[in-house]
Amino acid sequence: MKIIYLFILFVIVALAQIFVPIQMVMDSEDAIISGEAYKFRTRPIDPTDPFRGKYITLQYEMNHFNTENSTYVVGEEIYIYLKNDSEGFAEVSQISKTPLQTEADYVTARVTYYYKGKVNFQLPFNTFYMEETKAYDAELAYNKVNRDSIPKNVYALVYINGDDVVLKDVFINDIPIQEYVEK
Amino acid sequence: MSSKFNKELEELARDQVISSEIADKISLYYDQKQAAKPNRLFTIFGVFGALLVGSGIILMLAHNWDDFSRITKTILAFIPLFIGQCAAGFSILKNKARTWKEASGTFLFFAVGASISLVSQIYNISGDLGSFLRTWTILCLPLIYLLRSHAVALLVILSSTYYATEVGLWNYKSNETPWLYVGFVLAIIPNYWVLVKNSLLSNTTTIFSWIVPVSITVGLAAFVKGNEELGFVMYMTLFGIFYNIGRLLVFRELRTLRNGHLIIGSLGTIILLMIFTFRWPWEEMYDTTIYRSQEFYTSLALGVVAISILGYTVIKKGIRSINSFQVSFLIFWGLFFLLSGMSTVPMILTNILVFVLGITAIKIGADTFNFGILNYGLLIVSILIICRFFDTDMSFVIRGLLFVIVGVGFFITNYRMLKRQQKKLIH
Numbered sequence: 001m002k003i004i005y006l007f008i009l010f011v012i013v014a015l016a017q018i019f020v021p022i023q024m025v026m027d028s029e030d031a032i033i034s035g036e037a038y039k040f041r042t043r044p045i046d047p048t049d050p051f052r053g054k055y056i057t058l059q060y061e062m063n064h065f066n067t068e069n070s071t072y073v074v075g076e077e078i079y080i081y082l083k084n085d086s087e088g089f090a091e092v093s094q095i096s097k098t099p100l101q102t103e104a105d106y107v108t109a110r111v112t113y114y115y116k117g118k119v120n121f122q123l124p125f126n127t128f129y130m131e132e133t134k135a136y137d138a139e140l141a142y143n144k145v146n147r148d149s150i151p152k153n154v155y156a157l158v159y160i161n162g163d164d165v166v167l168k169d170v171f172i173n174d175i176p177i178q179e180y181v182e183k
Numbered sequence: 184m185s186s187k188f189n190k191e192l193e194e195l196a197r198d199q200v201i202s203s204e205i206a207d208k209i210s211l212y213y214d215q216k217q218a219a220k221p222n223r224l225f226t227i228f229g230v231f232g233a234l235l236v237g238s239g240i241i242l243m244l245a246h247n248w249d250d251f252s253r254i255t256k257t258i259l260a261f262i263p264l265f266i267g268q269c270a271a272g273f274s275i276l277k278n279k280a281r282t283w284k285e286a287s288g289t290f291l292f293f294a295v296g297a298s299i300s301l302v303s304q305i306y307n308i309s310g311d312l313g314s315f316l317r318t319w320t321i322l323c324l325p326l327i328y329l330l331r332s333h334a335v336a337l338l339v340i341l342s343s344t345y346y347a348t349e350v351g352l353w354n355y356k357s358n359e360t361p362w363l364y365v366g367f368v369l370a371i372i373p374n375y376w377v378l379v380k381n382s383l384l385s386n387t388t389t390i391f392s393w394i395v396p397v398s399i400t401v402g403l404a405a406f407v408k409g410n411e412e413l414g415f416v417m418y419m420t421l422f423g424i425f426y427n428i429g430r431l432l433v434f435r436e437l438r439t440l441r442n443g444h445l446i447i448g449s450l451g452t453i454i455l456l457m458i459f460t461f462r463w464p465w466e467e468m469y470d471t472t473i474y475r476s477q478e479f480y481t482s483l484a485l486g487v488v489a490i491s492i493l494g495y496t497v498i499k500k501g502i503r504s505i506n507s508f509q510v511s512f513l514i515f516w517g518l519f520f521l522l523s524g525m526s527t528v529p530m531i532l533t534n535i536l537v538f539v540l541g542i543t544a545i546k547i548g549a550d551t552f553n554f555g556i557l558n559y560g561l562l563i564v565s566i567l568i569i570c571r572f573f574d575t576d577m578s579f580v581i582r583g584l585l586f587v588i589v590g591v592g593f594f595i596t597n598y599r600m601l602k603r604q605q606k607k608l609i610h
Contacts, residue, residue: 003275003276003278006275006329007272007275007276009325009329010271010272010275010325010329011272013322013325013326013329014268014271014272016322017264017268017291017295017298017322017323018261018264018268020299020318020322021260021261021264021298021299021301021302024299024302024303024306024308025257025302025305025306028302028306028308055304073358074358075354075358076358124309124311125307125308125309126309127307127309128307129304129305129307166306166307166308167306167307167309168307
């Protein structure tokens with residue numbers, strides 16, 4: 001093949017290679033700018049969970065929903081529709097296997113198990129990346145605050161816009177976790 | 184030229200086996216031949232250099248600098264990608280040497296993965312590993328052909344295998360089948376075929392002759408969902424395909440150790456059949472054959488491929504060239520689908536089949552004076568006999584006697600072959 005054709009094909013491939021991450025950036029930026037912000041309450045995580053690199057692992061209080069429908073299968077992707085509770089934290093309004101005709105915001109999650117009318121699921125935005133020197137302190141702080149008896153002082157701020165979900169920040173006592181760790 | 188070879192030449196000239204002019208000519212011939220070859224070592228170091236620099240840059244960015252704004256971090260995430268693309272584009276446009284193409288391709292491969300994962304890190308996109316590997320592989324696959332890069336081909340095989348196992352095996356939370364893996368393998372095959380056609384005896388071809396069947400063997404496990412019994416049929420057929428590919432005319436000049444298809448096909452067939460020489464797999468197999476399942480259709484598709492290759496060999500080389508390893512997958516299909524209701528009959532037939540395969544290997548080894556294959560055949564027969572000790576009530580005297588006979592058999596066969604080989608050398 002002539003070199004010029006080869007080069008043109010390469011340019012097309014190169015554009016695709018650039019397009020994928022740019023698309024991710026655009027979707028995320030769009031979610032932050034025009035998406036709805038939700039606060040997800042976190043809950044204590046297993047303290048023996050090994051420290052995994054430069055991010056902290058989050059677990060949410062929102063991890064189950066009671067339903068009569070017993071056809072949910074482990075590993076299935078489901079739609080979780082959201083609403084805000086009286087204190088301004090996100091809670092589940094309904095779940096569904098297929099997208100519903102509604103204006104409400106949703107996130108997708110995977111079913112982890114189903115038992116006696118209770119569907120357990122895992123929200124996808126469970127890793128929060130940090131500067132590597134701060135990540136360990138952040139994990140410690142996150143565990144400490146989550147295990148003390150003061151309720152609702154740790155939450156994740158998540159922007160939702162259609163299919164795009166961006167975990168913007170994690171707050172401890174209304175202070176971003178980066179600043180909290182520096183204190 | 185290596186100093187050892189030069190010393191040998193000097194010695195031959197000194198002892199007047201060859202004249203010193205001829206020794207000089209030989210030395211000159213090899214020196215010129217060497218100079219004409221592209222510097223392979225340089226290519227290898229180029230690839231390693233690209234690997235190290237690429238991963239170094241990624242690690243620095245992964246520090247996730249808090250002092251930078253989101254925009255700065257995002258721009259930084261694209262820098263390795265741009266560098267890689269410029270280098271690769273330059274080596275295509277200027278039609279640079281192999282070293283350039285291999286090194287820039289390797290760097291670009293990692294840069295693509297890095298830019299996606301760095302953006303995920305900046306925006307805390309957790310996304311699952313399977314879809315990340317899929318996107319990565321798709322974006323880098325064309326580079327194999329655009330750069331004619333074997334290093335990228337190798338990396339794509341690795342990432343696609345990782346994708347298949349991640350989606351199909353390790354991710355317990357998902358019950359998907361990685362169908363795209365089939366596409367990845369099909370996309371890699373033309374590159375492998377060109378290698379086999381142009382440089383069959385090179386080390387690169389040997390690496391691919393091993394890594395392609397290994398990847399498919401690992402990847403096939405991701406296609407078994409629920410009907411594990413049919414998984415045996417799938418694997419048996421796959422090993423049949425490998426063995427038949429290994430016996431194709433194009434691979435005839437290859438040494439056995441360089442023929443990964445042949446070895447993996449043969450070993451896989453024997454190991455699987457050895458399991459079925461016991462009674463318990465047949466008993467548990469009873470009426471579990473499900474014809475309307477993904478596994479059955481996969482087996483069927485593999486069967487069509489295997490039979491096509493076998494048919495091609497029969498047409499090209501004649502039915503007499505076919506040995507029992509090449510048809511054992513067909514016999515297994517017969518036993519599995521027609522006789523699985525029973526347990527004793529298929530068990531006995533499998534024992535006979537393994538015994539015949541052992542004898543076939545011994546015969547191939549004896550005919551080609553290959554001690555490796557000869558002893559492989561003897562090993563098959565011995566393991567078969569040892570396995571039968573587990574489920575029969577023989578007295579220790581008989582068992583002991585059988586062991587002695589097998590051991591003596593090893594000695595005699597090897598000794599006779601050695602004698603024959605010596606006789607042949609004398610004549």
